[in-house]
Amino acid sequence: MGLLDKFKQGLSKTRDFLSNGIKQLGLAMGYFDENMIDELEVLLLQADAGSAATDHIMSNLRQDLKQTRDSSQTHVRDVLQQQMLEILGPRRTLLLRPDQLNIVLLIGVNGSGKTTTAGKLCLRYQSEGLRVLLAAADTFRAAAIEQLDIWATRTGTDIIRQQSGADPAAVVFDAVKAAQSRGTQVLIIDTAGRLHNKQNLMDELAKIRRIIAKEAAEANCQTILVADATSGQNAVIQAETFNKAAQIDGIALTKLDGNSKGGVALAIAQATRLPIFLAGLGEQAEDLVDFDPQAFVSSLFPEQL
Amino acid sequence: MALFEGLSSRLQQITAKMRGKTRVTEQDIKDMMREIRLALLEADVNYQVIKQLIAVISEKCSGTEVLESLTPGQQVVKVVHDSMVDILNIGEQKLAVSPSGFTVLMLYGLQGSGKTTTAAKLARFLKNKGKKVMLTSVDTHRPAAMLQLDVLAKSIDVPCYIETANKDAVEIARHAVDRARYLLCDTLIVDTAGRMTIDQALMTELKQVAAVVKPTQKLLIVDAMIGQEAVNIAETFDREIGLDGYIMTKLDGDARGGAALSIAYNTRKPIKFITIGEKTDALEAYDPERMANRILGMGDVVSLIEKATANYDEKVAQKTLDRLKKNQFTLSDMLSQFEQVSKMGSVKDLLGMIPGVSSAKLKDAKVDDSIIHKNMAIIRSMTPKERDNPQLLNASRRKRIAQGSGTSVQAVNQLINQYQQTLKMMKQFGGFKGKKGRGFPGMGRGGFPF
Numbered sequence: 029m030g031l032l033d034k035f036k037q038g039l040s041k042t043r044d045f046l047s048n049g050i051k052q053l054g055l056a057m058g059y060f061d062e063n064m065i066d067e068l069e070v071l072l073l074q075a076d077a078g079s080a081a082t083d084h085i086m087s088n089l090r091q092d093l094k095q096t097r098d099s100s101q102t103h104v105r106d107v108l109q110q111q112m113l114e115i116l117g118p119r120r121t122l123l124l125r126p127d128q129l130n131i132v133l134l135i136g137v138n139g140s141g142k143t144t145t146a147g148k149l150c151l152r153y154q155s156e157g158l159r160v161l162l163a164a165a166d167t168f169r170a171a172a173i174e175q176l177d178i179w180a181t182r183t184g185t186d187i188i189r190q191q192s193g194a195d196p197a198a199v200v201f202d203a204v205k206a207a208q209s210r211g212t213q214v215l216i217i218d219t220a221g222r223l224h225n226k227q228n229l230m231d232e233l234a235k236i237r238r239i240i241a242k243e244a245a246e247a248n249c250q251t252i253l254v255a256d257a258t259s260g261q262n263a264v265i266q267a268e269t270f271n272k273a274a275q276i277d278g279i280a281l282t283k284l285d286g287n288s289k290g291g292v293a294l295a296i297a298q299a300t301r302l303p304i305f306l307a308g309l310g311e312q313a314e315d316l317v318d319f320d321p322q323a324f325v326s327s328l329f330p331e332q333l
Numbered sequence: 334m335a336l337f338e339g340l341s342s343r344l345q346q347i348t349a350k351m352r353g354k355t356r357v358t359e360q361d362i363k364d365m366m367r368e369i370r371l372a373l374l375e376a377d378v379n380y381q382v383i384k385q386l387i388a389v390i391s392e393k394c395s396g397t398e399v400l401e402s403l404t405p406g407q408q409v410v411k412v413v414h415d416s417m418v419d420i421l422n423i424g425e426q427k428l429a430v431s432p433s434g435f436t437v438l439m440l441y442g443l444q445g446s447g448k449t450t451t452a453a454k455l456a457r458f459l460k461n462k463g464k465k466v467m468l469t470s471v472d473t474h475r476p477a478a479m480l481q482l483d484v485l486a487k488s489i490d491v492p493c494y495i496e497t498a499n500k501d502a503v504e505i506a507r508h509a510v511d512r513a514r515y516l517l518c519d520t521l522i523v524d525t526a527g528r529m530t531i532d533q534a535l536m537t538e539l540k541q542v543a544a545v546v547k548p549t550q551k552l553l554i555v556d557a558m559i560g561q562e563a564v565n566i567a568e569t570f571d572r573e574i575g576l577d578g579y580i581m582t583k584l585d586g587d588a589r590g591g592a593a594l595s596i597a598y599n600t601r602k603p604i605k606f607i608t609i610g611e612k613t614d615a616l617e618a619y620d621p622e623r624m625a626n627r628i629l630g631m632g633d634v635v636s637l638i639e640k641a642t643a644n645y646d647e648k649v650a651q652k653t654l655d656r657l658k659k660n661q662f663t664l665s666d667m668l669s670q671f672e673q674v675s676k677m678g679s680v681k682d683l684l685g686m687i688p689g690v691s692s693a694k695l696k697d698a699k700v701d702d703s704i705i706h707k708n709m710a711i712i713r714s715m716t717p718k719e720r721d722n723p724q725l726l727n728a729s730r731r732k733r734i735a736q737g738s739g740t741s742v743q744a745v746n747q748l749i750n751q752y753q754q755t756l757k758m759m760k761q762f763g764g765f766k767g768k769k770g771r772g773f774p775g776m777g778r779g780g781f782p783f
């Protein structure tokens with residue numbers, strides 16, 4: 029199965045929601061009237077797209093309809109898709125530089141899926157034949173190190189760890205040194221969950237980044253915010269705050285396989301313009317794909333009108 | 334930083350536009366309802382719930398008391414708030430205990446919502462209440478899930494039953510019940526794997542576990558950050574597994590937690606506890622009042638309004654207002670205003686209750702309610718004659734007042750400036766027409782030290 033199909037399949041529940049809604053709305057008559065347009069707006073809001081992104085999309089749609097006077101299903105769909113694509117921006121992926129050390133730093137609030145994403149990335153890079161190393165920089169949460177350790181074993185990846193309660197910055201320091209001496213190509217750092225309104229924890233993150241900048245200035249460091257797609261508008265604040273504190277390169281949106289309607293992707297992108305690199309589509313190692321805005325957007329609409 | 338940030342400030346803006354009009358129009362109400370809708374959406378309250386709530390609220394707000402009050406914006410907020418508290422106050426918030434003497438609490442919810450941590454927190458809480466508690470985890474899915482619970486259990490010295498090599502959750506559940514009974518425990522807390530409600534296999538597994546452990550309380554663990562889907566998730570769990578109540582986690586963050594309102598509204602099930610941190614002691618009783626404030630994004634500002642109204646001496650206020658109308662506002666009137674404000678409690682405390690205002694930021698920000706007290710001290714150091722005739726306040730008098738109040742001449746100058754600004758503002762308003770003016774100009778920017 030191609031990655032795109034996998035992405036679409038993983039999103040099947042997500043897409044059912046909007047696409048069924050749109051189908052129900054548009055099919056009966058073949059065009060959208062004023063009420064149906066209002067209902068579209070409600071669908072977006074209920075998918076966690078947030079009022080800013082929804083307003084943006086809907087006002088552009090309404091303006092377009094005023095000008096074109098074409099409220100056929102296909103036209104409305106095309107305009108909506110185009111608006112969403114504009115918000116999400118072009119497809120961007122987590123890019124590694126082949127000839128140097130790459131560091132992937134996974135950060136985010138508690139329980140968003142950082143450790144699982146770290147495990148999934150190990151599988152991805154291992155199967156690409158790269159030399160991968162894991163760093164267990166969550167020394168705080170109970171059994172966090174052991175959890176990552178299981179992922180290391182599952183994917184056959186070496187792991188740098190210290191005992192529970194150790195200074196995470198020290199773990200990162202060790203890991204960077206180990207990666208440099210081993211000729212590692214990808215160092216994946218799992219960090220503890222932290223709520224962005226906790227200054228001391230955000231300072232800790234800054235310290236980790238300073239160590240990386242100082243000890244591995246030559247490395248290509250990618251800071252990835254791992255965000256839970258079932259979360260609502262707080263995800264926007266998360267993205268903004270983490271970005272301020274730790275300059276995010278891209279986002280990994282997890283749990284898109286389940287109850288989430290996925291609209292929060294639009295809310296985050298609209299507010300921050302940050303690219304979404306990855307989509308988490310399950311709890312297994314292989315359940316990670318590159319986020320594809322085009323596929324994502326088209327999955328939100330019925331394939332046939 | 335404004336105190337009335339968020340919803341109430343937006344409502345104030347609308348009511349400010351209404352000022353001077355004799356009647357509040359339907360459009361005014363519509364505008365206010367729009368702001369309420371936006372605020373609740375921002376807080377992740379479910380759209381359908383908002384719709385129904387707004388219908389109720391706009392009905393209540395059409396009442397003349399609200400719209401003719403001095404501060405209709407605040408009164409509308411109060412109506413919204415009170416309606417929310419009604420919803421949030423549903424059901425029995427205490428955990429039920431089994432009459433058999435063997436109570437089983439089963440925790441379930443989406444992945445990463447906080448089940449395992451909450452299980453340990455509950456164990457600690459109940460143990461401290463003298464219960465004999467055992468923990469168990471039937472999470473055979475997530476790596477190191479059982480170990481995580483075991484580590485937490487050891488840290489609070491509570492027995493924990495796990496079978497790390499067994500992949501059969503139902504069997505582990507059966508063994509755990511046996512063990513708990515054998516250990517003569519009176520409470521068993523069952524931690525389960527995270528699951529999406531659309532995952533049929535895992536929902537079936539949960540049903541089977543429930544059939545074996547026969548929970549006294551089936552508790553849904555909900556992340557405060559959850560979005561619009563919270564309602565469907567809760568309803569599906571309720572329908573398929575049964576739901577006795579829920580616990581909202583991660584409220585130490587700045588998520589507004591609107592899901593609490595949606596779930597309470599649709600399932601009519603109570604919140605039993607909230608959790609506010611990662612450590613095992615971060616479990617708190619649930620307070621509908623504070624939850625409503627939080628969802629509205631104004632910390633305990635509503636309590637402030639209530640406190641203010643409770644402490645507010647209507648007669649004093651009316652007298653000041655009359656004097657304002659007649660352009661006779663003096664420093665004595667200003668003092669009585671300050672006294673009213675200071676009755677409302679510490680500004681810093683109030684700000685600290687607003688989600689999103691971190692204590693670190695507060696330290697830097699110069700929100701100093703001692704300014705109010707300083708200003709009161711300054712006016713109190715004036716003679717009655719000076720208070721009524723501020724033009725008497727020449728340099729030497731100001732110096733004396735500064736010394737008397739333990740402040741500086743600069744502070745005295747500032748206060749007098751502030752007073753003059755207030756006077757100017759009143760002139761701009763041309764005094765107050767109508768019986769009840771809206772707003773209370775002296776108390777605006779001038780009165781509050783921020």
Ligand SMILES: Nc1nc2c(ncn2[C@@H]2O[C@H](COP(=O)(O)OP(=O)(O)OP(=O)(O)O)[C@@H](O)[C@H]2O)c(=O)[nH]1
Nearest residue numbers: 138139140141142143144221283308309310444445
């Ligand atoms: N369905 C689904 N579950 C996921 C996905 N990613 C992670 N999870 C689950 O979410 C839960 C939390 O994942 P973790 O990887 O432990 O999250 P974390 O961010 O490391 O958590 P902390 O370190 O405690 O902050 C686990 O039960 C994972 O199996 C996903 O894409 N889909």
Ligand SMILES: Nc1nc2c(ncn2[C@@H]2O[C@H](COP(=O)(O)OP(=O)(O)OP(=O)(O)O)[C@@H](O)[C@H]2O)c(=O)[nH]1
Nearest residue numbers: 138139444445446447448449450527583608609610
């Ligand atoms: N800040 C904060 N973190 C919390 C709170 N409750 C839980 N957490 C954190 O959230 C993350 C997930 O908590 P868990 O207890 O592992 O969640 P879970 O529901 O058992 O996760 P799964 O078993 O993977 O589904 C951990 O990092 C916890 O420390 C809370 O009230 N505040």
Ligand SMILES: [Mg+2]
Nearest residue numbers: 142143166172
């Ligand atoms: Mg983790």
Ligand SMILES: [Mg+2]
Nearest residue numbers: 448449472478
């Ligand atoms: Mg767990």
